[in-house]
Amino acid sequence: MPTAAKYEQSHFFYSTIYTTFATLKFLRVISTLLKNNDKAAELIYIAEKVAANERISDADALLLYEKAELGFLGTLANAIKLKKHGKAVYFNRNFHIEPTNLCVFDCKFCSYSRTLKETEDGWFMTKEQILHIIDKYEGQPVTEVHIVGGVHPKLTLEFMGEILAAIRERRPDLHIKAFTAVELEYMCRKAKVSYKEGMNYLKEHGLGSIPGGGAEIFADEIRAQICADKATAEQWLAIHQATHELGMHSNATMLYGHIESFAHRVDHMSRLRALQDVTGGFNTFIPLKFRHEGNAMSSIKELSVIEDLRNYAISRIYLDNFPHIKAYWPMIGRQTAQLSLAFGVNDLDGTIDDSTKIYSMAGAEDQNPSLSTEQLVSLIKSVGGIAIERDTLYNVVNRWE
Ligand code: V47
Ligand code: SF4
Numbered sequence: 001m002p003t004a005a006k007y008e009q010s011h012f013f014y015s016t017i018y019t020t021f022a023t024l025k026f027l028r029v030i031s032t033l034l035k036n037n038d039k040a041a042e043l044i045y046i047a048e049k050v051a052a053n054e055r056i057s058d059a060d061a062l063l064l065y066e067k068a069e070l071g072f073l074g075t076l077a078n079a080i081k082l083k084k085h086g087k088a089v090y091f092n093r094n095f096h097i098e099p100t101n102l103c104v105f106d107c108k109f110c111s112y113s114r115t116l117k118e119t120e121d122g123w124f125m126t127k128e129q130i131l132h133i134i135d136k137y138e139g140q141p142v143t144e145v146h147i148v149g150g151v152h153p154k155l156t157l158e159f160m161g162e163i164l165a166a167i168r169e170r171r172p173d174l175h176i177k178a179f180t181a182v183e184l185e186y187m188c189r190k191a192k193v194s195y196k197e198g199m200n201y202l203k204e205h206g207l208g209s210i211p212g213g214g215a216e217i218f219a220d221e222i223r224a225q226i227c228a229d230k231a232t233a234e235q236w237l238a239i240h241q242a243t244h245e246l247g248m249h250s251n252a253t254m255l256y257g258h259i260e261s262f263a264h265r266v267d268h269m270s271r272l273r274a275l276q277d278v279t280g281g282f283n284t285f286i287p288l289k290f291r292h293e294g295n296a297m298s299s300i301k302e303l304s305v306i307e308d309l310r311n312y313a314i315s316r317i318y319l320d321n322f323p324h325i326k327a328y329w330p331m332i333g334r335q336t337a338q339l340s341l342a343f344g345v346n347d348l349d350g351t352i353d354d355s356t357k358i359y360s361m362a363g364a365e366d367q368n369p370s371l372s373t374e375q376l377v378s379l380i381k382s383v384g385g386i387a388i389e390r391d392t393l394y395n396v397v398n399r400w401e
Contacts (some may be wrong), residue, residue: 013208023228026051026079028073043068050076050317057078058266065262070306070313077313077344089323089385091376093393094350097133099163100124103150107216109258113150113292123136127163134167134174143391144350145171147178148213151230155183157191161205165325168206175208176393181239184212185231188239195242203246207238209392210243212251212286217260218268225259228295228347237275244281249393251326252282256311257290257303261295265311269318274362276321279380284347285392287311289332305336309343316344338383339372351376373400 018216030047031040046060046068056064064073086244102122103113134145146165149155160179167176179187180204188198194397199207218233231239240250252272256265270284276282289308292298326347329337337348351371371379374390377400380387387400 005187013265029075043072044390046317047076050080055182055320056318058270060265061314062262064317065265065310066315068310068314069382070310073310073313073317075199075341077316078342080316080320081344081346084323087384087386088346088388089341089380090289090388090394091380092144092345092350092390093140093142093373094146094352094392095133095137095142096146096148096352097125097130098149099130099147100152102152103187104153105151105227105230107230108296109226109255109290110289116152122341124154127166130163131166131170134170135337137171141172141249144175146211147176148180148211151183151186155187155284157187157193157201157228160187161201164202164206171310176206177209177211177392178202178207179210180213180234181210182231184210184239185235185296195239196246198227199239199246199248203248207248209283210240210250212253212284215253215268215272216255217264218271219260219264220265221258231375233271237271240281241275244279244379246249249281249283251286252322253288254315255287255288258297258300258309266318266369269315273319273321276319280321282322283392285315285319285322286326286328286349287315288328292333299302305332305339308332308336309339312340312345313343332369334379341380341383341385348376348380371381 027044027047030044042063046056046064049060073386100123101112101114102116102118102124103110104116105113106115107113116122137145164176164178167174184195184198184202188195191198193201195253214231215233215236216223218236219234220355223232239254243250254265254268272282272285287308290297291305292300292302305396312325314321319325324347325345326349327337327340327345328349330349330352332340337345341348351373377387381400389398389400391397
């Protein structure tokens with residue numbers, strides 16, 4: 001037998017033995033975790049599916065939300081993450097621009113938006129002001145600009161196309177990740193174009209991909225209470241589908257920890273998983289913890305860190321076709337972000353460096369969200385991760401070993 005074929009055969013043999021051994025060991029750990037637990041049989045069945053690389057059902061996910069303890073979820077989610085990414089933890093060097101906080105919509109959880117007439121706390125940047133921010137980063141090794149904000153009648157498809165083109169001209173190396181599906185739905189509706197036409201127009205002017213905001217919780221009965229007047233779940237999904245069909249990627253978020261039930265969270269992730277099966281265009285899933293300061297939902301108590309970690313883990317276990325799960329550190333704080341890396345998360349967003357107000361105005365941990373690359377690398381290394389700087393599309397820029 002030729003040497004390469006021999007090697008392949010023995011490699012296959014040893015890797016099969018290793019996988020079988022690791023799976024048995026893994027299931028033994030799980031059984032120990034579940035000792036004295038009367039729900040053990042149901043949960044072991046889910047662990048067996050995960051060990052066999054099988055997809056878990058919506059009912060399984062609901063059971064995990066209702067019954068599974070943190071240690072159990074962490075063991076499963078971490079095993080999946082290690083299999084997909086080893087110890088790699090991704091981040092990028094990015095900055096945010098929020099052109100305006102004036103918004104035609106009235107989401108009850110939003111602490112940052114103001115009505116079009118509230119000029120006192122409101123801001124609206126001119127094209128020159130936006131480009132001035134871009135120019136501040138000249139010569140700096142940032143790879144992405146993230147642009148989102150309020151939905152304003154003056155921010156038309158045409159105007160935004162102009163801004164994108166001007167950014168691309170100044171910084172052709174910069175990936176422009178911009179506009180939530182909510183902003184895009186409004187722009188396309190006002191311009192009377194289909195989502196495909198609108199997204200293609202923006203792509204031709206320099207748009208690289210779209211962020212995951214505006215998804216909140218897809219169920220109509222929840223949207224009716226927290227964000228009644230903006231893009232529906234169907235519109236959000238259709239815009240992401242059109243984006244993927246044009247060859248661009250996008251992210252997906254879920255705003256959790258307010259009035260939704262576990263079943264609503266499962267339904268939300270189920271719709272995302274189904275679209276991802278069709279297009280494969282989502283890069284990252286980002287659970288966003290509801291923060292209650294300064295908004296119309298302030299009377300709702302915020303969830304505990306334990307619930308945050310359970311939620312990260314379940315999303316990693318359920319969303320088997322999403323390559324990355326991201327913890328957005330400005331929202332949950334640096335320590336919880338570090339902890340999340342043991343619960344299925346493999347991405348910490350970026351250096352951010354900005355004047356981001358969406359989260360600081362809602363009571364986020366980090367009132368001035370900015371980390372240097374060295375700080376971010378050190379956060380990752382101190383919990384045993386290998387820090388990998390990526391670009392928006394997860395191409396490796398630098399391994400910070
Ligand atoms: O859709 C608003 C959320 C989102 C609150 O794609 C709040 O890489 C918690 O989606 N408590 C916009 N969350 C931001 C967003 C995002 C952020 C970082 C990275 C990416 C990405 C996307 O912010 C909104 C809403 O779900 N949000 N208010 C609040 N009080
Ligand atoms: Fe407007 Fe977005 Fe705030 Fe909703 S979340 S009010 S769409 S800025």
